[in-house]
Amino acid sequence: xxxxxxxxxxxxxxxxxxxxxxxxxxxxxxxxxxxxxxxxxxxxxxxxxxxxxxxxxxxxxxxxxxxxxxxxxxxxxxxxx
Amino acid sequence: xxxxxxxxxxxxxxxxxxxxxxxxxxxxxxxxxxxxxxxxxxxxxxxxxxxxxxxxxxxxxxxxxxxxxxxxxxxxxxxxxxxxxxxxxxxxxxxxxxxxxxxxxxxxxxxxxxxxxxxxxxxxxxxxxxxxxxxxxxxxxxxxxxxxxxxxxxxxxxxxxxxxxxxxxxxxxxxxxxxxxxxxxxxxxxxxxxxxxxxxxxxxxxxxxxxxxxxxxxxxxxxxxxxxxxxxxxxxxxxxxxxxxxxxxxxxxxxxxxxxxxxxxxxxxxxxxxxxxxxxxxxxxxxxxxxxxxxxxxxxxxxxxxxxxxxxxxxxxxxxxxxxxxxxxxxxxxxxxxxxxxxxxxxxxxxxxxxxxxxxxxxxxxxxxxxxxxxxxxxxxxxxxxxxxxxxxxxxxxxxxxxxxxxxxx
Numbered sequence: 001x002x003x004x005x006x007x008x009x010x011x012x013x014x015x016x017x018x019x020x021x022x023x024x025x026x027x028x029x030x031x032x033x034x035x036x037x038x039x040x041x042x043x044x045x046x047x048x049x050x051x052x053x054x055x056x057x058x059x060x061x062x063x064x065x066x067x068x069x070x071x072x073x074x075x076x077x078x079x080x081x
Numbered sequence: 082x083x084x085x086x087x088x089x090x091x092x093x094x095x096x097x098x099x100x101x102x103x104x105x106x107x108x109x110x111x112x113x114x115x116x117x118x119x120x121x122x123x124x125x126x127x128x129x130x131x132x133x134x135x136x137x138x139x140x141x142x143x144x145x146x147x148x149x150x151x152x153x154x155x156x157x158x159x160x161x162x163x164x165x166x167x168x169x170x171x172x173x174x175x176x177x178x179x180x181x182x183x184x185x186x187x188x189x190x191x192x193x194x195x196x197x198x199x200x201x202x203x204x205x206x207x208x209x210x211x212x213x214x215x216x217x218x219x220x221x222x223x224x225x226x227x228x229x230x231x232x233x234x235x236x237x238x239x240x241x242x243x244x245x246x247x248x249x250x251x252x253x254x255x256x257x258x259x260x261x262x263x264x265x266x267x268x269x270x271x272x273x274x275x276x277x278x279x280x281x282x283x284x285x286x287x288x289x290x291x292x293x294x295x296x297x298x299x300x301x302x303x304x305x306x307x308x309x310x311x312x313x314x315x316x317x318x319x320x321x322x323x324x325x326x327x328x329x330x331x332x333x334x335x336x337x338x339x340x341x342x343x344x345x346x347x348x349x350x351x352x353x354x355x356x357x358x359x360x361x362x363x364x365x366x367x368x369x370x371x372x373x374x375x376x377x378x379x380x381x382x383x384x385x386x387x388x389x390x391x392x393x394x395x396x397x398x399x400x401x402x403x404x405x406x407x408x409x410x411x412x413x414x415x416x417x418x419x420x421x422x423x424x425x426x427x428x429x430x431x432x433x434x435x436x437x438x439x440x441x442x443x444x445x446x447x448x449x450x451x452x453x454x455x456x457x458x459x460x461x462x463x464x465x466x467x468x469x470x471x472x473x474x475x476x477x478x479x480x481x482x483x484x485x486x487x488x489x490x491x
Contacts, residue, residue, distance in 0.1 A: 019143035037144070044212045052199075052209050 001080045003073050009080070010072045013049040017042050028069040054080060088255045089490060091332040092167025092320035093429050094159040098131030098313050098416045102162065106426075107433045109415065110441035111463050115297035116416045117311050123198065123278040129291050129299040130275040131313025131417040141230060150217050151273035151314065152188055153226030155422075159318035160227045160267050167320035168332060169265065171231070180263035181224040181237040182253040183318070184246025184270035186420035186477065188239065189218030191276040223271050227318075235263050243477025244382070245343065246270045247317065247424025248485045252341045254321045264326055269425035271316035284310055287351070289386045291417070300417045301445040302383035303390050303453035310384050311417030317425035336432055339470065339488040340369025346480025352388055358396035358482050362472065365484035369470075374404035376486070377468040378440055380431050382476045383411035384418050393474065394453040401456075408466055410459045414444040424475030428485060434468040435489040 001009070011023055014036070021036045032038055043066060050056040056079045058066065065075040093103050098116025100106030109116065120130040137146055137154050140161040146154055160181070164171060196210055203209050216222065224237040236257070242249035247270025254268025274280050284290040291311040293299035300311035327334055342364035346354035366373060379397055383390055401407045412427040419426050434440055440459045449460075470488045 017144075017147070019147065041148070041212055048209060048211065051206070052203060 001077065003077050006073050006077045006080055007069065009054065010069065010076070013046055013053070016049070017045045026069055031067050032069065050076070056080060086259050087324035088258050088321055088338040089324050089327050090319050090335040090338070090487070091322050091327050092163040092169070093317060093335065093432070094162025094164070094166060095315070095317040095426060095429050096133040096135040096155060096158055097315045097419070097426055098133055101133065101135040103429060103433065106430055110412065110430045111439060113442065113444045113461070114415065115444070116313070117296045117299055119296050120275065122281050125278060125281055128281055129293065129296045129311045129417070131311060131315065131419060132275060133315055145230070148213055149226050150192060150222055151276050152185070152223040152271050155271045155273065155314065155316040156183060156223040156227045156318065157230045159269065159271065159316040160231060163267060163318045163320050164231070169320065174265070176232055177234045178264040179233045180235040180254070180257050180266050181227045181233060182250050182257065182266060182268040183224045183239045184242050184248065184250030184421050184424065185220070185223065185239045186243050186246050186272060186274065187280070188220055188222055190279050191273055192217040194277055194279060227267065242483070243479060243481050244418065244420055244423055245475040245477040245481045245483040246421035247426060248341070248428070248473060248475040248483035249343060249424070251319055251321070251338070251425055251428070251485060252343065252483065254319065255338045255341070258321055258323050264322070266321040267318050268321060269316065269318040270421040270423070272314050272420035272422040274420045275312050275314050280312060284312070291385060298445055300385050300414050302381070302385045302411045302413050302443060303394065303450055304446045305448040305450040307385045307387070307390065307450070309386055311413070313417035313419040315416065315419040315422040315426050317422060317429045319425065334490040336435055336487045337490045339486040340365045340371065341483070341485045342368060343481065343483045346482065348480055351478055353392040353476060354480060355392045355396040355399070357480065358393060358474070358476065359400045361482040362396070362400040362474070362484045365472065365486050369486045371470065371486065372403070373401045374406055376401070376404065376407045376470050376472045377466055378431055378434060378471045379407055379409045380427050380471065380473045381409060381411040382423070382474045383413055383443070385413060389476070390450065391452045393476065394455050397455050405456065408440045408457045408459050408464055409455050410440055411443040414446070424473060424483065424485065428471070428473040428487065431471050431473065432487065434471065438465055438467055440464040440466050440468070
């Protein structure tokens with residue numbers, strides 16, 4: 001997957017987990033939690049959906065790497081080749 | 082209830098398979114409109130269900146709905162409707178003095194089945210089990226979701242009472258008010274049961290699952306050719322208050338809780354016990370200080386099963402043998418069996434009779450089972466009767482019986 005495709009994967013998952021949010025204005029370098037109403041349970045859902053939909057496993061020690069959209073893409077792109 | 086504080090109903094919020102408010106529901110019951118349809122049940126295919134079509138997102142965000150349960154969503158709808166209709170000032174009310182008490186038949190089957198299904202779709206990968214499973218399946222979930230939604234900080238819990246749950250929830254609310262534990266009780270019953278395969282399969286295994294090519298004719302309580310239960314979802318939540326509190330704030334009083342009783346058969350897991358059902362009805366009458374002839378309507382539990390309907394018919398004949406002015410109806414022909422919601426929903430459907438003077442009919446009886454013949458049974462068409470007192474029966478597995486009496490407020 002390209003970085004753009006990985007970004008869309010993450011957006012798709014977030015749109016399901018936080019369906020009330022406007023995802024069109026996300027700034028990739030800012031913390032997702034600062035921009036969206038996401039809590040720790042939502043991040044567990046993101047991890048779960050990555051595993052279910054794309055067979056990508058995110059170990060607990062790597063959860064901080066999902067903090068921003070940019071870090072998500074950077075972390076997930078090698079795993080989704 | 083002699084010697085006790087008077088408890089009154091000041092608001093009712095509901096969703097039923099044939100109406101999302103009391104007026105629509107009542108009109109459907111009077112006109113014989115069914116709420117049953119066919120739906121696809123996992124593994125089993127086409128089955129009859131009573132499904133509700135209220136707007137899940139009127140009072141709840143999409144995110145909270147996703148995180149919660151269908152029973153929670155039904156509860157949130159009903160609770161909001163009830164408190165709005167009661168005219169409670171939610172900005173100023175002391176929310177630590179509000180309690181939520183909801184009867185359930187079961188809770189958690191839907192969510193557990195969904196998780197197991199997902200796991201099976203993914204090579205039994207147990208790491209896909211949702212972190213939301215526990216908060217979704219704890220038994221207090223439906224009541225707890227109401228407190229989260231409405232900012233209620235008083236007590237909340239559900240009451241597991243099988244299909245007597247709807248009555249038992251209302252009774253619990255009244256008791257908490259009498260005890261002085263709360264000033265406002267949001268209470269009743271809810272059900273999400275049609276979302277679960279297991280309940281369908283279990284009733285099928287018992288030979289007690291309603292089947293009919295026309296789903297609106299599938300639920301046939303008291304009919305000779307009845308073949309079981311049509312499973313439904315729904316809910317009805319009441320605002321109960323002590324009379325003096327309701328009067329102080331100028332609330333419109335819909336009806337008064339006159340008496341109630343809950344007892345146990347202690348005889349079988351599933352089969353009912355008519356003697357205990359008679360005792361339950363008589364105990365409720367005693368608590369209300371009433372005679373059988375004081376009751377204008379008995380709303381039967383009448384699920385459409387062979388043994389259940391015969392037992393209850395026998396019990397009603399005995400309990401009301403001394404009364405020739407008590408009319409008898411049932412609601413499950415219209416809406417099927419809404420499980421934990423049944424008691425509160427069916428009572429709600431009869432409460433307008435205190436004002437409109439009509440007894441709604443039971444429907445779908447084409448050939449009355451002689452064993453279910455009861456004097457003054459109202460079938461097919463509404464009956465015009467001056468109504469002051471209503472007794473509502475709800476019974477459940479493991480032999481739990483409940484009878485709840487409401488009276489016109491005077």
